Amino acid sequence: MKYNHLELEKKWQEFWYSNKIFRTPDLDELDKTKPKFYVLDMFPYPSGDGLHVGHPEGYTATDIIARYKRMRGYNVLHPMGWDAFGLPAEQFAIKKKINPRVGVLECINRFRKQLQSLGFSYDWDREVNTTDEKYYKWTQWMFLKIYNSYFDEKEKKAKPIEELEIPAGLTEDEKYEYINSKRLAYLSDSPVNWCPELGTVLANEEVPEQLEKGYTVVRRPMKQWSIRITKYAERLLEGLEKVDWPENIKKLQINWIGRSEGAVVKFKIKNFDLKVLEVFTTRPDTLFGATYMVLAPEHPLVNEITTEECRKEVNKYIEDSATKSDIERTELSKTKTGVFTGAYAINPVNNSEIPIMIADYVLLSYGTGAIMAVPGHDERDMEFAIKYKLNIIPVVVPEYLKESAIKYINSESKIIDDELQKYFDDVREGKICFVDDGYSINSGFISGMSTKDAKETIIKWLEENELGKRSVNYKLRDWLFSRQRFWGEPFPIIHLENGKIKALDEKHLPIKLPDVKFFRPSGTVESPLATIEEWVNTIDPDTGMKARRETNTMPQWAGSCWYYLRYIDPYNEEIFCDKKKENYWMPVDLYIGGAEHTVLHLLYARFWHKVLYDLGYVSTDEPFMKLFNQGIILGEDGVKMSKSRGNVINPDDVIKEYGADSMRMFEMFLGPLEASKAWSTEGLAGINRFLNRVWRLIINEETGELNSNIYDEEPPLEIKRLLHRTIKKITMDIEDGDMKFNTSIAQMMIFINEMYKQKTLYKSVLETFIILLYPFAPHISEELWNKFGNNDSLAYHPWPEYDEELTKADRVTIVFSVNGKVRGKREMDANLEDKVLEQAALEDPAVQRHISGKQIKKIIVVRNKMVNIVV
Template sequence: LPETIFGATYLVVAPEHSLIETLADKIENIDEVRAYAQTAKDKEELERIAEGKEKTGVELKGIRAINPATKEDIPVWVADYVLGGYGTGAIMAVPAHDERDNEFAKKFGLEIRQVVAPRVVDPVNPPREDAKNTDRNMLHAIVMHPTEDKILSLKWKTHPWQTFITGGIEDGEDVLEAAKREVFEETGYKNMEVIKLMPYIMRAEFYAAHKEVNRKVNANVVMLKLTDLAQEVVSAEEQEQFEPVWIDSQDMKNLSPVSELAYILDWVENGDKSYTGEGVLINSGEFSDQLTMDSLPKMAEKFGKQKTTYKLRDWVFSRQRYWGEPIPLIHCEKDGVVPVPDDQLPVVLPEVKNYEPTGTGESPLAAIDEWVNTTCPECGGPAKRETNTMPQWAGSSWYFLRYTDPNNEQQFASSEKLKQWLPVDIYFGGMEHTTLHLLYSRFWNIFLHDQGLVPVSEPYTKRVPHGMILAEDGSKMSKSKGNVINPDDLVKQHGADTVRMYEMFLGPHEDSVLWSEKGIIGVARFLERIWNWINTAEFSEHDEETVSRELHKTIKKVTEDIEAYRFNTVVSNLMSFHNAVKDSPITKDSAKAFLQLLHPLAPHIASELYEQLGGENIDIQPWPKYDESMLVSDTITIAVQVNGKVRDELIVSTDSTQEEIETKALASEKVQALLSGQSPKRIIYVENRLVNIVV
């Protein structure tokens, strides 16, 4: 985006760019640059811009560019992800706000400078006209439990809020240190490690009711994980305002008020990405605090001029090969190019023994005289068929329409079937699909809709991206590198269920992940344990309450995770359930419900074990449902501290009174040993959380 010019930290020219030869005498490494440029020009464009492709490039040493906004000298690079035929063949690289630039900058250690912050005005607590306006740098800390899939929240006592650990960043204070300080001050937890920092800050504007001022904040997000549950007593002031509460990580979406929550959830679920949307300018000199769209005309006037460039280009829709749909055209010397009559469609490929390239540049069909030679539909004279065929996109751009009515001999699909099935619910695909198949199939569908042949203008309801499995060194798997993992070999060694489940366990569906064969053993052992557990279990007539609660909790988590494509956490939840109940009596019905949850990831083992338990055809059984009442525990765990250090834990009923809990805490053997006969000076009780005995 032009309005990100203050964030341009390097320049990239395409390998085809004339600048390379124009400045050849000034480029200190011209031989290296020319060699790289030639290698890049020999590649197909699709290969150069493919999603997940490892970024490559060479700096033009001895050449610098001047950023007209910042007046800084910035390096100039040649890289194959910039195409000579698009725009000027040169780009200003803004790695904070472009994903390809970001990948390139990270690889080559180039500066990443944020200049656009997403702007959120809180719709529930918007700024008030009668309130004082204040600016602040602040942070949200996502604090993970050391052993459970939970995060720490603040439940406010003075307002109906439940938020992240939140606080201000003092002048000159490091963001990460500020996060640790806030966690300690507000919750008392003191031992933690930084997992990651959100790659961009956000601008939030809201009315802060607890301070009675309007806030315009630059918000950072830090993810931390406690290394243990060691905890000290927080100040009386903090205790009066809120109490720390652990919640399931998937309930993070219910925290409120958190203006920036949508961006935070996207980061948690999809990982580090550049921010590429609209927002408010930061670190942009005189333009800071302006909205990006408002600043565009002013920046264009100061630094250049406005121009719109389209990436869409003419589509070469022919291939010189045998495989492909024949193009239904006939060439006649008298009548020119004539379409094949409707009653002669479809044109069918001839059956041949040899369909290799001819060596002349023509399609192999050109050498099959009995197929090529025909008569003109107009004059009846001698003519020739078109020998080029359509690209693979011709068939793949509408196959989903044919799927709705595959046996129809009269039309590609009946209007009734099309209305029943369209639009497609989910389109899975990476970035290559977005710029190729997704684009082409939408062309196809929109044309057919304009012709009144399909009932919807847009063929897909939503697109869900997916990551790639990369080689162990982080590079893209390719035959040329010899680093491709053959799944057939893995299936022979470990079984199809193990391989499938391990692929799901590798990481979030949307993220690219590194392949490692070490982890597959853990999944194989888990499935072996499930097999042995079901085959050796002595099933009971009734479940223990703890088993029932674990099952219903697992059904809820697995159901929600599958619907959200969080398959890696599905595996984690199944493992957690088995660990929790493996030594407890369990009914066959509960074991069968667990196998239904396992079935999408390990269908062979789950089906076999389901039948062994007396079930029939697991594929058509209704999905297990959970009971909300079983999700609420009737016991809580209370930490017992002596002088702020955790010394014991109590498991008590949720309806226990403060007096009962304090009595049990004082009766603890560990506490008695530390008291050595002393009477406590005071006892601090934090409801449903802890008892702190001060001596």
């Protein structure tokens, strides 16, 4: 009987799934004396193309861990679900004139079947689907929680809006406005990223991806929902210190959040005594070098301060930059442009009057939307100053000029040496722009101080004189949360006839998508939902007032912000997840997925989780303790798989020809999980050959019985040693979390190769090997385990322990080298005395050849390893 993967894999999949072998019992039924392990995959978007070979990579890794942990006696939670809202499904539905729901269900069924054909040990009873009303009811519920919360600046956490202190003496309308201005979810009418091809707005985080696909993104003002993720910037940074994530992933999030420390400085405006212009700077120590100011063209003060002579030009500039998209602004940015407003600001440190410009290299959305320009020490300001012939003052010198600078500062008569003079001239002429830390100069009371001290001193001075204060800024922007799509979660929001916005009560949830046969794009900037009159027009259930539903839908990221919580309690209709269950299973112990979600999904989900934590719905403030990013699997030609290149490998074909076990093992054998690796059909055949070797080692292909050379006897010491080394290697590989299963498989191959050299085989040894193989290739392992006469499944069979003593070799090869060059080696007993090794080395004929006639200077002995003779 040959190794028939088709038959045998079908058999065991049926056994696992129909008997619900991997069902994780409900909390009450669980043996809580056992430790828990929650191992999570990033759930897929069930696309029409079916499973990609990239999916099983991470899923195999988590499956190995999940199966291993069960054998180790853990209560394991290992679920799977579908992130099924999103653009492709919607576009497909428009083309086919169907409701996306129909297409999505087909895709999901196909995906589930494919995943099951790989034998993954998910608890399918916990499957979730973000587009299911029963699921998105809770997504909407969480939106309401966010909407009905504000951020308490003192406690640095979200609180219910009812607890918000409202200033006294406000009218009803003012109160309404005030509360709305504090909500964590808010409507704003600001420039957003509009993608005409997709007919929707995009979050900042999504823009690069769409541009890469060749779509255009333009800036246009629209009324949009945003979520105040920026309030959590600091906590999102702090949280990263508590989790076990790869350093580079942390770095990416840190950069994305983009924290910078500095100060806000207030500048008075000449002839506008009451107006104050605030700027954010990370270099308050260069304040003495500020020779002009720049406002973003959209800055609210521009209109007021512009003088009549300059108005025409200023207005033209504002108009021009408004029509430019962000990309155009960036592309044209190689040559900075700007115009003079005619107004002057007063530098608070020296009362000098400096011109106020507007330029689109200053962004309204960062800091205060205005800057003080220090052209001597900022490259952008320098470029601009040269072009518009603005004054440049050197106020920082590099380390090498420290001595000269001190002399210059301390002398009455301003002695200046040639080097310093040259530096001053170069800076003034725009030849040098020194942006690093150094020592202040030409800066009044901070002259001579190091940049660090100068910053501190000037901030203190600013604060004492109420001219500014210490400040921290983030690159992170609020999360643009609405999309003009049909296929997404509707907002539980209505717009009343009286112009007010109202959030519906949770008892009205879910707000279902209209059950239309098909729909058309609106043809405008509105969602297709806007065209479905019977859905849009509604009445306020509380007052009976006429109202229109919010027609925007939530972004795809919404549903994936909390799916890991729903798995814990998927059928609960009272709450999204029971607190006791949440408390038992959370946090996620291991989370594996692609690196493309580093800044989007992972940042949003962490934020979402923190809000739920603040409001008391979850017990941890970080959801994912350990994160691992798998690399991508490239085509056989070493480039990304794509239909157009024709290098796409279909998992179904692979499973059919070689089997799920071969597919799983091959993907693990390719290399470390995090690396990008090229597919190789020949490599796959190699793994299949290995599994065939395992099969034939144990099974007589003619009779289908166990091979006759397998004896139920005590194995010799050497075999035992090899077995225990193998157990140790595989155990350590799984335990250490590096996800390098390629070396585990290599060890299995070494083991099997050695067995092939043996005349006599031992049942206990081979059985133990089968247990080790099981997490990697579960189907063949179950079958062989069965063939050995065992009636139980390996799913919960105890993992073998290794004996440390047996993993140590009793004979070791000692290397003899002369001057670091290997000259000889000998196999010797382990743990011999240094003297013995030294003697053996000196006796070695090859060594003698190399040391004869030379003076021995030194002998270095490394126990069990080597002897090095220095001559």
